[in-house]
Amino acid sequence: MFYCDQYHVPQTLEEAFDLIQTNKGSYKVLAGATDLLPWAREGRGGDVNFESVIDISKITDMSEWQLQGDRISLGANVTIQQLLEDPFLRKHIPVMAKSAVWFADDQIREQATLGGNLVNASPAADATPPMLAMNAELTLQRKYKGKINQRKLSLDEFVKGPGKTNLEDGELVTSVECDSMPGYGSAFEKVGHRRSLVISTVCLAALVSLSDNGRQFEDVRLALGGVGPVPVRLHESESCLISKPVETELINKSADLAVKNVQSRTRQEYRREVVFNFVKRGIIEAMKDIETNYAEVDKNIKPRKNYG
């Protein structure tokens, strides 16, 4: 069970930093609490007691977003449901909506935040692969000697391992910046046991843009989750396709290059097979999402086995 002695709900970042200062060494920051409360139970975290909980979910500065040139800045408190429903977000970061529709269920999405999912850093996190694919960068702020210090870390620099990040003591993730990608087709693949409330065994985010005649890949972004201690960007699989013709053999090769990223502790053979098929299908679904003509590819996904 989750226990605490004090529960604070700061309305501004300043307030939050003051609380962090006052409660140095004995505070816990939470946003949506949708990972924390299920974790604080017998068999996982068990009974946990925090002296001071600092709930940052009501800080309005962290709930907004804006376009900044070809990047978009999202407040860390943007909810997963907003990523699913908001028309502006669906246009500029389309892959997030594709990921959000598979995220827990609608009730949890209303409470869960983007920042929370990234900071929780589960290897199976659903928001991390799409954010990686969009070159996400996190803004971290900390109050030091009366001044707010800010630094930025790319998402792959931020996530270190399962549940581990480079967030320092006293720091808060206040916003996430990523590419604005209107016009890209996107896809999110996830495998698990049922429609809702599934922890990914493997998940993949894909974004694609094609040349005007639809025959050539202009840009491809691919990122994988659930297959190792941290989610990974599939740079090799991407370079194999960028500026190349849309062709079955190249897509197969791109998918093949992704398979070696499987470094999970269990079920490796299964994950390898899924990774191959997800990359292939993700690229094809992302292309379909663009609604322009595209070169005929072999739509019969032939599963491949024997990944050693």
Next chain:
Amino acid sequence: MANFDIQLTVNGRQVSQSVSPHLRLLDFLREELHWTGSKEGCGAGECGSCSVFVDGVLMKSCLMPVAKAQDTIIETIEGLEEQGKLNVLQQAFQKTGASQCGYCIPGMMMAATAALRANPHAGREEIKERLGGNICRCTGYQKIFEATELARDVMNGTLPDDLLKQENDEGPFIGSNSFRIDTSSKVTGSLKYAGDMVMPQMLHMQVLRSPYPHAEILEINTSAAEAMAGVEAVVTCNDVPGIDGFGVFTDDQPVLARGKVRYVGEAIAAVAAEDLVTAKEALKKIKVRYQQLPVITKPEDAIKTGATVIHEDVPDNIVMHIPIRKGNVDKVMAESDHVIEDTYYTQPVEHAYLEPEAGLAYLDADGTLVIQSPSQNITHHRHKLAKILDLPINRVRMIMSAVGGGFGGKEDMHYQGIMALAVLKCRRPIRYVFTREESIIASAKRHPFIIKYQLGLSRDGHIQASRIHMLSDAGAYNCSSEGVMRKAAILAAGPYAIENLIVDAIGVYTNNTPSGAMRTFGAMQSQFATECHLDLCAEKLKMDPVELRLMNFLKEGDETHTRQKLGSVSMLEVFNSALELADWEAGISNSRGSTRSDLGNPGNRPPCTLGAREFPQETVSAGQSA
């Protein structure tokens, strides 16, 4: 410490209170305001039985620290009713019979309300999508979806509202569509389950459970726990005044561990204290010294020579062996044209009733011990308790509270005895509510089976001899194992005329979680093996599996394998009706694939295919473009 000031509106009423900051919104609603309609089914945001509206948005209140509800407007199930009358959705749930145990129903009603508010014209697929965060263990969901659609149509005027009324059936009860008498209490959230009950001076119980699968208890020291402020009673097996031991067939399970523990999760000691936090703290202060013993995890290991003995009075670890012998299997099997063998495995299954176990125990003014709990077997339990507590039967009263799902899992008296001991010690009411984790760790599972199946058949498909050997893991205590072995054995060979038969159903002790009653009570496991095996035989004999059955069915006048003479057999009627409804296409089952004519027609299921799945429709509100 109640140091958080919360103001909010709940079901139209303004509330202002000081609370402990760690409370979740669910705890605040249930324990502080006594709106017990919202339930805790899992505490981890999975089951949805805690769903409430927060400023019009459906959320899981078990995931919300109460501070998040500051200055919000909360609607719970209790707020749906209109001036004491059921609203349209509630009436629809009543009409379609959508509620069984009722525990998921408040959450389902809130989700259905949310669905129709978001889209008053939602179709079946959208309704399913919007109810996706809510689980039901009893109903199979169909009637819940039907109810939501019925409500939608009545509210839109597409269907008349007298469709919500009970049909005026004058004929026999059987086959008529009558309202269940308890539905209104379930759709309004007014029905109290044991975990909803409160009494003045009520204490809260927590139980210390074994971390080891098999260990001797060298010492239990409860003195530090007993000395804690707020602790009213600490009990161990030493508090049993009468004859310890309970069970369904044999009384092999002590109320609290006596001498040793036999499975992870076995109850060792219990604390009754003023509040849950104190009770948990007290548990930590109970010191137990263990000497671990060799552990048996597989039933095969339990019956090896020299295997560790789990119950001293059962040196061979065999809980129950039910044999059936008929004819001369060895001879006829050797002479059969075909002898087909295989081994079948079934797994332990958790009942996962939405309502975790709970109980309220107290002494009536005349000293009668009363226990309210969702027990499936109150008469049996009452007699056991009287013996354990050395009380005359008229001083022990068991009340079956609303059962939020049982399926056999609430047949064992695994916590009521503990509560009774504590109530007798401290003379105050005690409530004990299991967490989901505790329910899974402590309660019995469906028996797993290893079934070795051998059939001897003639060339044309007559079953001539059958040898069925079933080994089942009964776990640490008997519970219903005797009966499960009996049922499994009696029904093992199936409804087939077989003259030569050897059946053995053997339940053995292990240090796994006890296996107990769960729907079908052993018959499903054995008949799963029988029917799979017959299908395999049909393939090997290149026969239609239907033909193989028809050839071997028991008929009127036949004797069953346990010598019951069959006076009336409707097997053929039922079977033929099923074949007709299924459009069964005769032939060997494994050679036609997707060319079968009995798939994909109206009324049949579509053929199974493998392929890429479509994205579910992303929910986009009207007026927004993708």
